[in-house]
Amino acid sequence: GAGVSQSPSNKVTEKGKDVELRCDPISGHTALYWYRQSLGQGLEFLIYFQGNSAPDKSGLPSDRFSAERTGGSVSTLTIQRTQQEDSAVYLCASSFSSTGNTIYFGEGSWLTVV
């Protein structure tokens, strides 16, 4: 597609439920990043992929968070047993490689846990 596409754009879920957030990067981009921004906070790094592998998962807040990327393209961020503190906007970004090139962001998935 023309840009990074994320779905759903908005999600309201009950505490304790699992959610899946999807990211479709720009075609040909090998690097893919997940960030989140909670209310009043900056952009928090979660995980990044180079191809299908994730060299750095250090930003995942807990073992309830996991992410995968298949076919060097689409990525899914899964949050199990959601908690209210998981409420945030989850941003995905991609770039041709993680070599200092510009990264392009999607419009985010706004998650509210009630």
Added chain:
Amino acid sequence: ILNVEQSPQSLHVQEGDSTNFTCSFPSSNFYALHWYRWETAKSPEALFVMTLNGDEKKKGRISATLNTKEGYSYLYIKGSQPEDSATYLCAFMVNRDDKIIFGKGTRLHILP
């Protein structure tokens, strides 16, 4: 833990005035420094990617400088306009094939 600091956190500037703000980053193992503009209800938009000490980049009324030896970058906006109101993010990259770490941003408000 890599830390990217931006200051000030928030800034109010009169329309027509010029302004600047700072991004500080670890000076060791520098690879690249990015600036982004993030407007409310939109996705962050890339402004500059800088890699060399002494780099200066310009895009219209916005420019940026980079000092990798002392670990800082300045973003300048000349003749501020209402459309410049946004959060300006800087992001730091340590090595090739590494993650990009963002600062918390400078929130700029242009006063009419």
